[in-house]
Amino acid sequence: MKSGRDEARFYTGRGVGELDLETIASALTGLGQVRLRAEKCIRTLSPWATCQRCLEVCPVDGIELQNGRPGLKECRRCGLCAVACPTGALEDPEHTHAFILARGQEIIAATGQVIFSCARGEDERLPQGLFVVPCLGAVAPEIMVALAARGQTGFRYRPEDCAACPWGEKGQELFKNSFSWAQRTLATLELPHDRLVQGANLNPATAPKRPVSQASHAATAAMGRREFFRSLVRGIKVPGVKVATPAPGPGTKQAVFPGERMSILREALQQVRPETGYPARARLPLASLELAGPCYLCNICSRLCPAGALDLAEGKLRFTPARCNHCGLCLAVCPQHSLTWGENLAIETVASKVTFNLATAGEHLCANCGETFQASAGATECLRCYLNRKLAGPGQKPAGENC
Structure with a gap:
């Protein structure tokens, strides 16, 4: 039996390492904010990228550009940037899209509906079945559609709460845009309009629709919770432990991060898809x-x-x-x-x-240099001549003309 500080063991794939609780606590420091994964940000991928949606939506100006790339300087965990970011480079580890979806599905399975509310508008006596999020704007529109495809999804929206909230203006705008997009999508899917509603006095269902203990529902909820703990561990650098990563080979393509929200939307579309498929006009x-x-x-x-x-x-x-x-x-x-x-x-x-x-690709003859080149239909000059013409300065003759 060990005395003093207990030790925690973990498996790295290459051996067993030991960490005491103080080291674990040190590694967990700073997790109480939205996390930025730079490798997924398009500004990291190319200097030509001009996206700044996270900067525009942050209500506390907590994101700044550092050498052209975003960095976090302050975070109140409203979750708006995680919805605004198209690539998923920003996420709240306690409210990932996967967790919000799984928890919402669990509530719908138990009661037939889910009601979202922002934390500001609620007290400690929360009605059972109410899903409280930091801000209504933190619920992505794809999740709204996915939940509404399963059952009634409501948002307890009260403008007075937004007016009293430090991030209410931007959160309110993002929520309205997301809600409107989700409503248009549901209308296209020809789902009942009351599947997605908002109002000041929405209340969750009091009587359970079916037993909560069904295995399928429990598994869905557990997956959401596991997603939370995985997100906590992801990115933690542990002293003395190295994680083996394969060295990139020649011609290796940029790492691919499939869009999580598009995957959520696609699964929802498949769930309500007609047997004959969607018509071309949809x-x-x-x-x-x-x-x-x-x-x-x-x-x-x-x-x-x-x-x-x-x-x-x-x-x-x-x-x-x-x-x-x-x-x-x-x-x-x-x-x-x-x-x-x-x-x-x-x-x-x-x-x-x-x-x-x-x-x-098709074979073409360059109108400037006479060389053959590969391009799609409509191309009249080769890429070299095109770029030379575009890069030619004022008063300069395009180099392509001398090919």
């Missing part, structure tokens, strides 16, 4: 990616896409809408600015994870 309030000019299939957008929605293979640039997180990085890094947001996505392309070709 479209989500999400823009599709389209070509606005010739594509030289240079592979820049597909290599940098953080969600793996773009892929270049066999002379074709392919797009999978179900993976796209709409971060806009591909538009920012395209040298020819040939990508743009177009018409709204057909629901079936997301529900069935359809992949289609954005551009197909």
Whole structure:
């Protein structure tokens, strides 16, 4: 039997290490705030990225750019940045999207409905079945749709609470935008309009719809709680312990982080999908990616896409809408600015994870230098001549003309 300080053991995959409780406490310091995973931020992936949604939504100006990349200087854990961030680079470890979804599903399974409320508008005597979140704006619109597909989902929204809240103005705006988007999506899915409601006096159901102890519901809730503890452990650096990571090989593509919220939305669409599939006219309030000019299939957008929605293979640039997180990085890094947001996505392309070709390589003759080159339809000059013309300064003759 050990005396004094107890020791905690953990398995690293390469051996057993020992940590005393003081070291564990030290490692856990600073977890009481939203966590930033820089490797998922598009500003880390390219200097051409101009996204600053987290800065714009933070109500306490707690995020600042450091050498062009965001950094946390203050955090009140409202959770708004986690919803505003398109790539999931920011998350509250206690209120991840997966946890909010799992907990909401658990409440719906027990009572038939879930009612969200912000923490400011509640006292200690909370009615059973009420889901209290830091701010209503911290609930992502995809989660609203996913929960409403299972049962009635309500938000106890009181403008006076927002008026008295230090982050109420931005939280209120984000909540309204998310709620409106979710309502439009549900209308497109032809689900009853009362599946998603808001009001000042919404109350959770008092009588359980079915026993809470059903194995399937318990498993769903447990997964949400495990997600919370996994998020606590993730990113902790333990003194004296090394985690083995494979060395990147030549030509290794940028790490891919599939969009969690798009996965949540796709599962909801599959759940209520008609047997014959969604009609072509049924479209989500999400823009599709389209070509606005010739594509030289240079592979820049597909290599940098953080969600793996773009892929270049066999002379074709392919797009999978179900993976796209709409971060806009591909538009920012395209040298020819040939990508743009177009018409709204057909629901079936997301529900069935359809992949289609954005551009197909063909052989062309450059009008400037006469060389043959590969590009999509509509290209009249090779990429070298195009870039030389674009980079030519005032009064300079484009180098492409001398090829």
